[in-house]
Amino acid sequence: MKSYSLELRRFKIRDVQFGNATAYANGVLTIKKSELLKAVASERLRNYSVDIARPGESVRIIPVKDVIEPRVKVESGKFFPGILAPCDCCGTGATVVLDGCNVVTTGQIVFYQEGLVDMSGPGAKYTIYSKTCNVVLSADPTDDLTHAEHEREIRMAGLKAAEYLASCVRDSKADLIETWELDSHDSSKPRIGYVYLLLAQGLLHDNYLYGNNIRTVHPCILHPNELMDGAVVSGNCVTACDKNTTYDHLNNPVLKELYERHGKELDFCGVIVSPISPVLEEKERCALGIANLCALLGLDGVIISEEGGGNPESDLMLICRRLEQEGISTVLLAHENCGKDGTAQGITIVTKEADAVVSAGNANEIITLPPMDRVIGVSSAMNQLSGALENSLKPDGSIETTYTVIMDAISNLGIMPLGVETY
Structure with a gap:
């Protein structure tokens, strides 16, 4: 039987600079801009630019498509299986x-x-991305590209850039090494699984599993290490506050928490990945498939996280109701849209079986963002973002808007920097 033991060799980056060669030393990543642009080049994009945004700088990045943590396999020098790398490792x-x-x-x-x-x-x-040194990559499409082709080209450019940057430390000594493996299972502990729902609604609301659009996939079981090692890539153009970026798939805190509790409080038995379709028949098919896999794994309970909001909440409730009726306990993770004063109904549909729901917060609360000294991108895009108020962008460059427009502000995975305290 294949043994899943994943070693993550972490290099702590405290600054990123442009220079004459792409290299890493003493916490500083130096990038040769011309080499990076060569690594991501496509005939279907033009007017490439690369910028650096550091924590604490007066910089706004807008509009953001995806966030990708640079990674590469030591043995092959490749990453993102099924897209840039083979699947077997x-x-x-x-x-x-x-x-x-x-x-x-x-x-x-x-x-x-x-x-x-x-x-x-x-x-x-x-947003957690204000705490990282960000290499911002942008390019314009050629005149003949559709929106879908533009999304694919930008997605591929980001993945190639992440692989290229990580390659410079492939043979270096890491600052920290983590080993992730599910060791022996304890039959005395409750058997817990994680149902990981991914948007698969078409119209650029898509994710990719081993390079295949998740729309084509029936619910399936994955080892958690597969998610932590690039099996899922975001191709999602959806509301910013609650989309799962590629970074989120790689660093899912629910997986890490279940790993930490494995063998202590629970027996972590794996991940069930399933698409979120806009079609009721498909939702019911996936709920049945998930229930069958939970029974196959002999699970006592599951954590279920959604991606997006509104329509996906029906998937949450369908799955919750079926599993609870079959004797499998559920905990749901979801954000709310309660209106700016928090008094509106936060979730579009509920079922009585959903008696353990963790809220990621209210995406409709209003925030004022001051002008920044530098904008990477296009400020005028602000008024077009989902969740923006009418005339959100003010003449002085300040913004009045909702949390909805901020990347990962109300994350259904709990990967945002905010939290709660119990008194």
Whole structure:
């Protein structure tokens, strides 16, 4: 039987600079811009640019498409299985991680379905990406590209950039090494699984599993290491605050928490990945498939996280009701849209079986963001973002908007910097 033991070799990045060669030394990543652009070049994109945004700088990145943590397999020098790398090494072996550095892709693809990241000011505390050194990659499409082709080209450019950057430390000594493996299972502990729902609604609301659009996939079981090693890539143009970026798939805190509790409080038995379709028949098919897999694994309970909001909440409730009726306990993770004063109904549909729901917060609360000294991207995109108020962008460059436009501000995975305290 294949043994899943994943070694993450972390290199702590405290600064990123441009220079004459792409290299890493003493916490500083130096990038040769011309080599990076060569690594991501495509005949279907033009007017490439690369910028650096550091924590604390007066910088706004807008519109943001995806965030990708640079990684590469030590043995092959490749990453993102099924897309840039072979599939057979995913979840095992050694992987290099540039910890504290991200590739951020930008571009007006579906216009309203992107977001922003402020590197300082009040908006910075609502996104984890304000705490990382961000290599911001942008390019314009050629005239003949459709929105879908534009999204694919930008997605591929971001993945190639992340792989390229991580390759410079492939043979270096890491600052920290983590080993992730599910060791022996304890039959005396409750058997717990994780149901990981991924948007698969078409119209650029898509994710990719081993390079295949998740729309084509029936619910399936994955080892958690596969998710931590690049098996899922975001191709999603959806509301910024609650989309799962590629970074989120790689660093899912629910997986890490279940790993930490494995063998102590529970027996972590694996992940069930399933698409979120907009079609009721497909939702019911996936709920049945998930229930069958839970029974196959002999699970006592599951954690279920959604991606997006509104329509996906019906998937949450369908799955919750079926599993609870079959004797499998559920905990749901979801954000709310309660209106700016928090008094509206936060979730569009509920079922009585959903008696354990963790809220990621209210995406409709209003925030004022001050002007930044530098904008990477296009400020005027602000008024087109999902969740923006009418005339959100003010003449002085300040913004009045909702949390909805901030990347990962109300994350259904709980990967945002905010939390709660029990008194």
